[in-house]
Amino acid sequence: MKIDLNSDMGEGFGRWKIADDDGLMDVVSSANIACGFHAGDYAIMNETVRKAKEKGVGIGAHPGLPDLMGFGRRAMTVSDADMESMMVYQIGALQSLAALHGHRVTHVSYHAAFGNMANADEALALRLTRAIAALDRELTVFCMSGQLTERAAEKAGLRTRTLFLADRAYTDQGTLVPRGQPGAVIHDLSAIRARVWQFLEDGSVTTATGSRLPVKAKSILVHSDTPGSLELARAIRAEIEATGAILTPACRLDD
Numbered sequence: 001m002k003i004d005l006n007s008d009m010g011e012g013f014g015r016w017k018i019a020d021d022d023g024l025m026d027v028v029s030s031a032n033i034a035c036g037f038h039a040g041d042y043a044i045m046n047e048t049v050r051k052a053k054e055k056g057v058g059i060g061a062h063p064g065l066p067d068l069m070g071f072g073r074r075a076m077t078v079s080d081a082d083m084e085s086m087m088v089y090q091i092g093a094l095q096s097l098a099a100l101h102g103h104r105v106t107h108v109s110y111h112a113a114f115g116n117m118a119n120a121d122e123a124l125a126l127r128l129t130r131a132i133a134a135l136d137r138e139l140t141v142f143c144m145s146g147q148l149t150e151r152a153a154e155k156a157g158l159r160t161r162t163l164f165l166a167d168r169a170y171t172d173q174g175t176l177v178p179r180g181q182p183g184a185v186i187h188d189l190s191a192i193r194a195r196v197w198q199f200l201e202d203g204s205v206t207t208a209t210g211s212r213l214p215v216k217a218k219s220i221l222v223h224s225d226t227p228g229s230l231e232l233a234r235a236i237r238a239e240i241e242a243t244g245a246i247l248t249p250a251c252r253l254d255d
Helices: 021-025 042-055 080-100 112-118 122-135 148-155 189-202 229-242
Strands: 002-009 030-034 058-062 105-109 140-143 159-165 204-206 212-214 219-222
Touching: 002 021, 002 058, 002 229, 021 042, 021 229, 030 042, 030 105, 042 058, 042 080, 058 080, 080 105, 080 112, 080 122, 112 122, 112 148, 122 148, 140 148, 148 159, 189 204, 189 229, 219 229
Parallel strands: 002 030, 002 219, 030 058, 058 105, 105 140, 140 159, 159 219
Antiparallel strands: 204 212
16 A cells, blocks of 8 residues: 655744754655745745755645734635635745756645635635646645545546545544644644554544544645654654555655
């Protein structure tokens, strides 16, 4: 079995860093790169792409709302046209830097509130995926199973890659427990390893209420801004390798 391990990267700004991207780049197989709106800047984007190319890590655009102060996690009053334009702007910027290094952007993964807004509005979800298709029909859209974004991407003729979020608690409905609620973000290393083992063994996750929920995914996400994310990523990779699965960039899972 092939499986991808991905993480959001390049989420610093100027001299400030959020996570150990250098360390994570040695562990993951795909990187979702912040494109300067919720985090990141041209220098960080450039360096993250360079390192990914050097390490053989696949790259995707991680577009967010223009909200550095709130790290893109605050909903904003933004028109559908502006949402489309800011997403295309961010993807295009990363595509240009990727070309500079002989690399290629192969997926798009919405960040936080940007993704929440897309998944709350069917018309917006479809408008965004059609815009992605206009840029490059070979781009894959990262999403959670059952989201509006998944259905919209399929309508737009795009491939999707559904995710298992190793460090986030799930509700019985298959959505994420909102940040700010107790237990929404999982920090305990042993709990993470147990969740990943369960997912790899039978494709399920235990929800916040203790129910067993099927999860359709071939890509595991660990958030780089979760405290101890490097150790979490190493633990997840160890579980993947222990099952005999082959760590593979998302863009090559179907090869």
